């Protein structure tokens with residue numbers, strides 16, 4: 053019991069003193085996950101939109117695969133990216149293993165199906181009358197698509213935030229491809245996993261508290277976004 | 290030069306069920322055309338096809354400017370508009386809903402806001418301009434739909450049941466609006482309604498659809 057209280061005390065001390073190592077870890081976490089999310093959004097949103105707008109033969113299959121991949125175990129993705137990037141792997145020559153770039157790649161793969169699939173469902177759930185309304189007001193086909201995506205914006209934002217929540221919290225993938233190298237690839241979740249192992253609780257706890265706080269903020273924002281998107285449902289007759 | 294419409298032998302079916310059967314009609318004079326008919330008689334489908342939102346299986350919708358046959362391109366489509374029964378309000382403020390048609394036409398901001406304000410005022414929605422349009426009442430929603438179409442200043446305005454689920458006061462505002470447009474000579478209005486007395490108040494010409502056929506035109 054005293055160890056726990058003691059550790060909490062030290063953890064808060066670290067947080068309140070803005071410990072440099074701590075800050076570096078937080079910063080890298082946000083950088084890695086944030087970049088992964090930007091890449092996943094830039095690719096996933098257009099693909100999600102395309103899946104929503106176009107009819108083609110393998111569409112159902114692709115959507116099923118995406119939905120399955122939303123729950124992809126991070127360790128499996130880590131293993132996959134590891135095999136790709138390891139020295140004997142097909143991309144081994146790039147020397148990316150155990151670097152932040154490798155971590156970004158792994159997290160992009162994790163976030164992509166979430167962003168894509170949730171963007172897709174936000175877009176197909178837009179009331180069909182919106183498409184017609186845009187057309188009657190003189191929109192060109194691309195302006196019509198844009199109007200629909202714009203109408204789906206809160207759902208799309210929810211997807212992006214959900215993706216962020218997932219990659220911020222995962223440890224399996226970035227541990228395997230990042231290696232938790234102090235000052236280089238060490239992020240919040242990997243530190244918690246490995247420092248706990250070593251009995252170094254303060255840092256782990258401090259990071260745990262921060263991670264929880266970030267997660268709380270993410271969920272609060274998500275709630276707000278979803279509430280804003282709900283206007284329609286309240287009033288539609 | 291105003292637009293005239295010539296509709297010849299339109300046939301439309303959904304999943305093999307014919308909805309419009311060999312409909313032919315011309316809208317040549319500017320004025321107000323009222324289309325009546327029972328639920329399911331095909332009025333909304335007819336308006337969607339006339340306004341080039343959907344294509345018929347057979348037959349043709351042709352627009353003329355004087356004697357000249359118009360190509361069915363964006364240029365023509367931007368001169369006609371249809372207010373749908375559900376309107377299709379964007380999740381945005383009343384003003385941005387109004388501005389949509391003008392923005393996609395590339396008008397400059399000054400002209401957009403000037404025109405938006407003018408038409409909002411005309412339909413008594415000016416004080417609501419910053420409100421999210423999805424929170425409007427159904428009467429206000431219909432008025433917004435009409436204002437959003439009128440602000441484009443189309444040559445042809447199709448209105449699909451603009452006064453359904455709208456109270457008497459709002460109905461009167463909308464009718465007055467339509468009659469005022471006519472006084473100014475623009476645009477040609479083609480409107481559906483179930484309200485017989487309204488039809489007589491508004492109509493220069495009255496059409497009746499029955500089971501997908503035009504059974505009277507006077």
Ligand SMILES: Nc1ncnc2c1ncn2[C@@H]1O[C@H](COP(=O)(O)OP(=O)(O)OP(=O)(O)O)[C@@H](O)[C@H]1O
Pocket residue numbers: 303304308326327328329330331332333334335
């Ligand atoms: N997209 C569609 N898919 C299948 N059937 C349709 C579709 N649109 C219309 N219909 C059918 O076509 C018929 C005519 O519908 P329409 O909406 O044109 O009637 P309406 O005269 O406008 O009726 P109301 O007075 O109820 O508005 C109906 O039987 C309807 O079920």
Ligand SMILES: [Mg+2]
Pocket residue numbers: 332333334374449
């Ligand atoms: Mg109808």
